[in-house]
Amino acid sequence: MELRALRKKAVAWFQGHGRDLPWRNTSDRYAIWLSEVMLQQTQVATVIPYYHRFLERFPTVSDLASADLDEVYQLWAGLGYYRRARQLHAAAKMVAEQHNGTFPSEPKDVHELPGIGRYTGNAVLTFADDARLPIVEANTQRLYSRLLRWKNDCSTQESQKVLWDFASQVLPKGAGSGQLNQALMEIGSQLCLPKNPHCLLCPLIKLCPTYAHGEQSLIPSPKKPKTYTDLVETALIIRDPSGQLLVRRCSASERWAGLWDFPRFDTTKCKTQSTLQKTIAEFVRARFGCGIHLGKQVHQLKHAVTRYRITLTCFEAELDESQAGFSAPEIETLWVGPSQMSGLALNSSAKRLWNWLQKQRET
DNA sequence: AATGCGGGGGT
DNA sequence: ACCCCAGCATT
Structure with a gap:
């Protein structure tokens, strides 16, 4: 050369x-x-x-x-x-x-x-x-x-x-x-x-x-195609009586370590509506130490994280203060008003969800 | 050597 | 609906 x-x-x-x-x-x-x-x-x-x-x-x-x-x-x-x-x-x-x-x-x-x-x-x-x-x-x-x-x-x-x-x-x-x-x-x-x-x-x-040699399509050698896994996840917009929203900080061992997210969990395996509702209630109790009244599904969005394709389903919920006394959450959580939300580092899908909620509030 | 880690631009 | 991107750290 x-x-x-x-x-x-x-x-x-x-x-x-x-x-x-x-x-x-x-x-x-x-x-x-x-x-x-x-x-x-x-x-x-x-x-x-x-x-x-x-x-x-x-x-x-x-x-x-x-x-x-x-x-x-x-x-x-x-x-x-x-x-x-x-x-x-x-x-x-x-x-x-x-x-x-x-x-x-x-x-x-x-x-x-x-x-x-x-x-x-x-x-x-x-x-x-x-x-x-x-x-x-x-x-x-x-x-x-x-x-x-x-x-x-x-x-x-x-x-x-x-x-x-x-x-x-x-x-x-x-x-x-x-x-x-x-x-x-x-x-x-x-x-x-x-x-x-x-x-x-x-x-x-x-x-x-x-x-x-006309080998542009052969060199560099094509990488093997990635295989994607489809997931269904559920995010919760939980409001307390004063209208504040519950957010959580992602722990070091999970995606978006250190960033903030809405309460979220994997519901890929929930095949029926009743299974889903039960799973949601158990999740909230175990992870956030509180009870909720589950509202209706308000939004759904798709996004991708490394090898996962995620359909994120979003429900509204109200804090149920009659169900107090559960153990404290094992992760860092925060109740925030709308004005504080912009000061948090949200992951992109949480940010999309929050922007959508804001837009709904306007109209 | 393979995997986890995000998100968006370009086609 | 793909494919790709001014990689690094860990397993």
């Missing part, structure tokens, strides 16, 4: 066609770190507004380190993979304590921070400091596998070694690794698409054996 030509063509194309993204206008390692974490498994268009809001509230690592995790969650709510927010916050505290509030510049130090793996750590340092470090993520993995005409499953150890080795070899000896890495990612994301790649626009077309 003619790496010198590859570098030159990639960078020339990038200078003419690269997108102007917010995190490309800074060399602040903290800002770039934030963008990289937000961009993990999340598309650029989704990230941009979150990135601006977050940096406005927490302009420096120290601002983030001294914040409450709840506020970090609030700014993250809707982005998904909330572990990222937790680890970002924990890492910011480490940076504040161990590195004097400056995001480290040594790869060894960077990779000790939680939530920072091989890609993210190298990306921050190569983009911010032009460090001569390789990167492989979704876009470059696709591009490199095609440039190498690598037909095996990219997830195996052998494949990963091949791809990371290429990512190292492609770097220039002198300066310019950061820009080259950006350029190759951009080509991967804008031209070297999974399906119907824009080969005729690609500056690397003459270097690409996959194009020469």
